[in-house]
Amino acid sequence: MFLNIALLVLGAAILTTAVFMRHSMLYVGLGLVVFGGYFGLPENNWLIYLLFVLGLVLVIIEFYVPDFGITGLIGLVVMVISFYLVHDDVISVLIAVIAFLATTLITGAIHLAMGRELQISPQFILNTSMNSESGYSSSKNFDYLIDQKGVTVTALRPVGRASFDGELFEVVSNEDMLPADTPIYVERVEGSKIYVRKEG
Known part of the structure; x- marks a missing residue:
């Protein structure tokens, strides 16, 4: 049990780190390999592992598609189901969920404290400055x-909508996720992308 939780914590830390790194696919791949060890690959539990990955993908999609948390919630439920199929014990599942969420939050907080920003995938947000120059x-x-x-x-997860003088715009949070009704200001504009930060 201890080894499983250690692999889960390590995988969550690596995957969270990927969100803050420009070359994130390396970290994503490493994280998935570590999670594979948690689910007992390559010997067994392939279907359970794929179920977990599906839940993980749904949670990641929630960061890019603001839908009031529905996709992320479904993803979390799917991940919890995969934990239960591995342990078949409510207490063990509870420990796994707490360990996963706590590691994700702590790792994210450490990266933010170090001044790193969330890196948006180029497939969703263009990192290249699109200006007349x-x-x-x-x-x-x-x-x-x-x-x-x-x-x-x-x-903003980190993409969402914001209002400026009564006009709605799609914006991107330049820091951590921000809830609705948060005062913000526009830090920079790149092409049609509006990057914002929490006011104060």
Whole structure:
């Protein structure tokens, strides 16, 4: 049991670290290998492992698609089911869930305390600055929003909606996840992407 929890904690720490690293796929791959050890691969439990990965993917999708937590909640439930199928014991499942969530939160807090920011996947958010100096042109120019103050309308995980002077915009949190009704300001604009931080 101790070895299993140690593998779970290590996997959660590595996977959370991937969110803060530019070359995240290396960490994601390593994390999945460690989780494989937790689920007893390669000998058995392949289906349970794939169920866990499905839950993990749903939780990750929640970071990019603001839907009031429905996708993330389903993902967590699927992950809990995979834990139960491994241990077949409520107490062991509870320990596994607490260890996983606590490791994720603590690892994330450590990276944020070190000044690192959430790295958004290029498939979802373009990291390249899209401006006229770089040869890009766009009908949308949100530079006028820089330093403007507003409030989040939905939770930012890290993408969501915010209101500035009564007008709604899709924005990206430049730090940790932010709940709805959080005072924010626009830190920078890259092309059509509006990056915000919590005010104060």
